[in-house]
Amino acid sequence: xxxxxxxxxxxxxxxxxxxxxxxxxxxxxxxxxxxxxxxxxxxxxxxxxxxxxxxxxxxxxxxxxxxxxxxxxxxxxxxxxxxxxxxxxxxxxxxxxxxxxxxxxxxxxxxxxxxxx
Numbered sequence: 001x002x003x004x005x006x007x008x009x010x011x012x013x014x015x016x017x018x019x020x021x022x023x024x025x026x027x028x029x030x031x032x033x034x035x036x037x038x039x040x041x042x043x044x045x046x047x048x049x050x051x052x053x054x055x056x057x058x059x060x061x062x063x064x065x066x067x068x069x070x071x072x073x074x075x076x077x078x079x080x081x082x083x084x085x086x087x088x089x090x091x092x093x094x095x096x097x098x099x100x101x102x103x104x105x106x107x108x109x110x111x112x113x114x115x116x117x
Contacts, residue, residue: 008066010034011057011076012041021048034066058084060092 007024009017012033025031025048033041033048034055041052055062063072074085075096082095 004028004030006030006032008032008034010055010063010066011081012044012052014044016077018044021050025049057081058088060089 005028007021007029009021009024009031011017012021012035017033021031021033021044031048031050032053033045033050034053034057035041036054036056038052038054041050044050045052053066055066057063057074070092072089072093073096074082074093075098076082076085077098079097082097085093086095
């Protein structure tokens, strides 16, 4: 029997990650939602038949427990989150700023982050 594809969404919430979870579930994938507070994921988990796992992406031990690796890539449209991840993980993580959403449209916010990156 062939196994189904699985989508692991870390930092799951009500926005983009919820849309991705719905899309993945609709495409027949098994969905796993990881977030600091899994209780907030109840409705989305029910809707997508997803499993939930507690994970704080700013805590290296939480992420390493789920997927051990030597290097990581973090993509987000929130510069404060990328900065916190980079500060916590250092050279083990590559951060990618996705220019989308209202966070990315603030030129001063982007300029400040680019100076630190």
